[in-house]
Amino acid sequence: MDTEAAGTPSAEADTHPAVPDGELSLLLDDQMCFALYAASRAVTSLYRPILDELGLTYPQYLVLLALWERDQVPVKELRRALQLDYGTLTPLLKRLEAAGLLRRERQADDERTVRVGLTEQGIALRRRARAIPAAIGDAMGLDDEEFERTRATLRRLTRNVTARTEARG
Amino acid sequence: MDTEAAGTPSAEADTHPAVPDGELSLLLDDQMCFALYAASRAVTSLYRPILDELGLTYPQYLVLLALWERDQVPVKELRRALQLDYGTLTPLLKRLEAAGLLRRERQADDERTVRVGLTEQGIALRRRARAIPAAIGDAMGLDDEEFERTRATLRRLTRNVTARTEARG
DNA sequence: CTCTTTTAAATCGTGCGCAAGGTAATCGTC
DNA sequence: GACGATTACCTTGCGCACGATTTAAAAGAG
Numbered sequence: 563m564d565t566e567a568a569g570t571p572s573a574e575a576d577t578h579p580a581v582p583d584g585e586l587s588l589l590l591d592d593q594m595c596f597a598l599y600a601a602s603r604a605v606t607s608l609y610r611p612i613l614d615e616l617g618l619t620y621p622q623y624l625v626l627l628a629l630w631e632r633d634q635v636p637v638k639e640l641r642r643a644l645q646l647d648y649g650t651l652t653p654l655l656k657r658l659e660a661a662g663l664l665r666r667e668r669q670a671d672d673e674r675t676v677r678v679g680l681t682e683q684g685i686a687l688r689r690r691a692r693a694i695p696a697a698i699g700d701a702m703g704l705d706d707e708e709f710e711r712t713r714a715t716l717r718r719l720t721r722n723v724t725a726r727t728e729a730r731g
Numbered sequence: 732m733d734t735e736a737a738g739t740p741s742a743e744a745d746t747h748p749a750v751p752d753g754e755l756s757l758l759l760d761d762q763m764c765f766a767l768y769a770a771s772r773a774v775t776s777l778y779r780p781i782l783d784e785l786g787l788t789y790p791q792y793l794v795l796l797a798l799w800e801r802d803q804v805p806v807k808e809l810r811r812a813l814q815l816d817y818g819t820l821t822p823l824l825k826r827l828e829a830a831g832l833l834r835r836e837r838q839a840d841d842e843r844t845v846r847v848g849l850t851e852q853g854i855a856l857r858r859r860a861r862a863i864p865a866a867i868g869d870a871m872g873l874d875d876e877e878f879e880r881t882r883a884t885l886r887r888l889t890r891n892v893t894a895r896t897e898a899r900g
Numbered sequence: 901c902t903c904t905t906t907t908a909a910a911t912c913g914t915g916c917g918c919a920a921g922g923t924a925a926t927c928g929t930c
Numbered sequence: 931g932a933c934g935a936t937t938a939c940c941t942t943g944c945g946c947a948c949g950a951t952t953t954a955a956a957a958g959a960g
Contacts, residue, residue, distance in 0.1 A: 584862075584865055585861045585862060585864070585865055586864035586865050586868060587864065588796055588799060588800075588857065588860060588861065588863075588864065589796070589800060590793065590796040590797050590800065590812060590813075592864075593796065593864065594774075594867075594868070594871065594878060594881070594882050594885075595774050595775075595778065595789075595867065596793060596796075597881075597882045597885040597886055597889070598767065598770055598771045598774055598885060599771055599774075599775075599789075599793070600814055600885075600886075600889050601767055601771075601885040601886075601888050601889045601892075602767045602768055602770075602771035603814070603917075603918095604814070604888075604889045604892045604893050604896070605763075605764050605767055605768075605888075605892055606764075606768075606917090607896050607917095607918085608892045608895060608896055609764065610918090610919095611896075619945065619946080620764075620768075620946090621945085621946065621947090622945095624759065624765060624768070627757055627758070627759040627762065627765075628759050630757060631757075631758055631759065636908085637908075637909070638907090638908065638909085641908095641909095643759060644759075645769055645772070645773070646946095646947075646948090647947065647948055647949085648908075648909055648910070648911095649909095649910080649911080649912085649947075649948060649949080649950095650946065650947050650948070651909090652909070652910055652911085653910095653911095653945085653946085654945085654946075657945080672908085672955075672956070673908095673954080673955055673956085674907065674908040674909070674954070674955050674956065675907090675908060675909080675955095676908080676909065676910095688757065691757060692754050692757065693753075693754060694757075695754070695755035695756065695757065695761075695762065696753055696754055696755050698763075698764065699755060699763070701891065701892055701895045702763065702888050702891060702892060703887070703888070703891035703892075704884065704887075704888060704891075708884055709763060711880075712763070712766075712881060712884045712885070712888075713763050713766045715873065715877055715881045716763075716766040716767060716769075716770040716881070717766055717769075717770075718872070718873075719770050719773075719774075719871050719872070719873060719881075720766070720769050720770045720773045722870065722871060722872035722873075723770075723773045723774055723777045723870055723871060723872075724773050726777060726870045727773070727776050727777055727780075772947075772948095775947090776947095776948085779948090779949095788914095788915065788916080789916090790915085790916065790917090791915095805938085806938075806939070807937090807938065807939085810938095815916095815917075815918090816917065816918055816919085817938080817939055817940070818917075818918060818919075818920095818940080818941080818942090819916065819917050819918070820939095821939070821940060821941085822915085822916085822940095822941095823915085823916075826915080841925075841926075841937095841938085842924080842925055842926085842938095843924075843925050843926070843937060843938040843939070844925095844937090844938060844939080845938080845939070
């Protein structure tokens with residue numbers, strides 16, 4: 563009489579007994595995907611009040627993180643760094659341009675590519691953002707080792723999963 | 732001459748030297764938030780082709796996971812389980828109702844609450860979903876221990892962070 | 901040089917996610 | 931039983947995400 567798969571100490575067997583081998587729990591709280599989804603949204607809403615003061619949304623903040631590292635970047639490079647679609651990036655960048663934080667201009671020697679550069683205002687915002695990572699890290703309440711290990715695992719997971727989806731694309 | 736904070740072996744010090752104590756890296760790839768955000772989206776797009784065959788989106792799948800566990804649920808309970816707003820849930824449930832997978836009806840003894848129940852079609856969909864967790868788990872490429880540990884950490888992170896945001900609400 | 905293919909970006913439509921504001925039912929207090 | 935407060939849900943508006951389609955520029959083939 564099989565119960566649930568190993569490693570998922572749940573009550574699924576009570577309501578849906580005799581799960582065949584090779585199948586895992588369908589309980590919401592057993593899913594890694596839900597843990598990720600919930601954590602990602604929780605962290606985003608932790609950022610929200612902080613970023614509100616800078617007049618930024620969370621994805622806009624990520625764009626600025628990328629631009630503070632390396633300015634005058636082709637949109638294609640932002641697409642790679644953030645793993646976002648042009649359909650997401652183009653309007654996002656337009657809003658940041660409208661806010662006066664960056665400029666978009668076609669590259670002279672290749673009119674296909676658009677280069678994104680920070681304005682003075684965009685550069686200046688970095689000073690106000692410096693305290694953010696420490697505040698967020700504090701709220702997460704993980705010790706250094708757990709923080710690093712989890713971040714490394716998430717990156718590996720992303721890499722594995724991305725390779726898989728692109729193999730089918 | 733301070734370099735970057737401990738645990739972040741990055742090149743930030745080169746471009747922005749002398750980061751004061753108590754401040755952490757602003758490099759995109761050093762952020763836990765970005766690792767989470769990227770992983771969550773990557774996993775969602777891993778689900779997409781699978782869920783397409785069931786005619787579901789990813790949040791719709793999560794709702795069904797919750798309903799397969801416990802049917803005839805008040806929307807309030809789904810809100811708690813999925814940690815989603817009514818503004819997200821109401822239209823989402825309406826689309827699932829339009830697809831014939833569930834029914835929504837007011838509770839007789841308290842006309843404020845709406846109870847959600849699966850149709851035969853919604854219940855039947857569970858059979859076709861059984862193979863999903865194993866397929867996803869395989870693509871993630873984490874061994875059992877790392878999987879469990881990361882899931883546990885993410886849940887704790889979510890709990891910590893949620894408590895923080897609610898304390899200010 | 902012409903024609904095809906590829907590439908970088910933009911556009912459009914759909915479905916979340918969430919804040920803000922609104923409504924109706926119920927509860928609590930008198 | 932009147933009435934202000936609370937509760938459960940709905941609606942609206944905005945900003946992502948992402949697939950699908952389109953456009954224009956550049957690269958490559960013959």
